[in-house]
Amino acid sequence: MHIPDGFLDAKTAIATGMFSITGLGTALRRAERHVQSRKIPLIGLAAAFIFVAQMLNFPVASGTSGHLLGATLAAVLLGPSAAIIVMSSVLIVQALIFADGGILALGANIFNMAIVATLCGYGIYKILQIFFRGEQGRLVAVGFASWCATVIASVFCAGELAWSGTALWGTAFPAMAGVHMLTGLGEATITMLVIAAISKTRPELLEDNDQAVPANGRSTAFVYVALIVIGLLLLVAPHASPLPDGLEQVASSLGFEHKATEAPILPSPIKDYQLPGIPSAGTATIVAGVIGALAVFALSFLFARVLARRQKSAVHPSSPPNRQ
């Protein structure tokens, strides 16, 4: 999802840059005022940790492999403000040292992966925690949140590409969302397994570090929510709207819309890019997304149950363990 330089035009780069400066600035100010200085080395080390965790490859079928993104993992381990700083640092180092992700596109990349992904992941995690409690509840919330965060971030990425005129929304949205609905499965599995492993060895770390930058004040939360809403309105909503776009609106109000459709040079095989049965690629992607989300939720629920049960049997072995 790292956008290289050359893919975004000036207006998109500047707009997303402003969003990122606002978001990261808010997180940093929050940290400067409220963080205990004891936690500052932890944020630096956590950034190095996420960077290294992203380098580890997980085998997927037929020789390919995937890796972690880590936004939700960071948010669950450290809290939202610290996670924004951690993920931004990772992206800055990747852009400056590895040329992975562009310099002018850094604003967009930070917005997608360090701000949208962490905040959505954290928000969904916290909301689900209200309904699902205990060890199993935490794992369900973690799994579903990290899948959603990956998919939502990819939709923002598609919106930026479409706004820049690099790709059509009709191409970019199904492609990006489709790919990330699959990679999100890996992300969810790895994040659940890692959280399960940490809660098995050092459960107190999950409670202790949750707010490395302590409880977010109302104004900080307001800035975060506002950023995501403005981003949605600017980057995603114009393309996803079912209403006719501006040009069609003008054409129909001036009464010459029929002129444009008269006498096509070649009859289109698929009228208005619509397949019979499936309205359009965009709508099909949204339908797939909703079905996918339900399926992922069910899967995380089952997987969390298996993991939680295994954990319980590891803590209270029913039969004496046959070590050595």
Added chain:
Amino acid sequence: MRHDFLDRYSRLDSPIHRLPTTAKLLSTLCVISATVTLHFTHAWFFIIVAGVLLILSALTTIPWRFLFGRLMVLEPFALGIAVMALFQENGVFVFLSILTKSTLCLFTVILLSNTAPFAEILLSLKRFGVPKLLITILALMYRYLFVLIDETERLNRARSSRTFSNSPIRKWHTMASLIGQLFVRSTERAERIYAAMSARGWK
């Protein structure tokens, strides 16, 4: 510390390496902004940029193999996104324009990261007014990146010396607990670092 491969050539000695980092950082930004914003029909500009980059990299004495190797590692990602541009009117033109621009930008950043040590880039960023806290965190991160990679290798070696075969499902489990263990060790290391920093008078 054997992981100098990250920016291996950034500490060489050449006319380019000796230039002040701030100048290199600013000129990188200028080149990238111009490349990104200029319309692709101004072909002369892109040819000049490519020529200048090649001359500069010849002056740096960094092996060509390394520079182009890095470029080849990164190019597939750009290509993957650029393919989406083909599905529109005038798609081939947009595709070629994007690919040329991103390749030039990638090469510029590869040159920057291999001619300026990261610590100096951070110093110039600080001079430009990037918040001090972010600089501290970036510096800590870069310093301990290598340590954590070493740590991961030790964990991995310990793991592989204890497992003879590993099915993909088991492998996901062991990799995940390795990452979990890495986080636990990172927090412990952070505590020790804080103690050491305080002992030396850090606020």
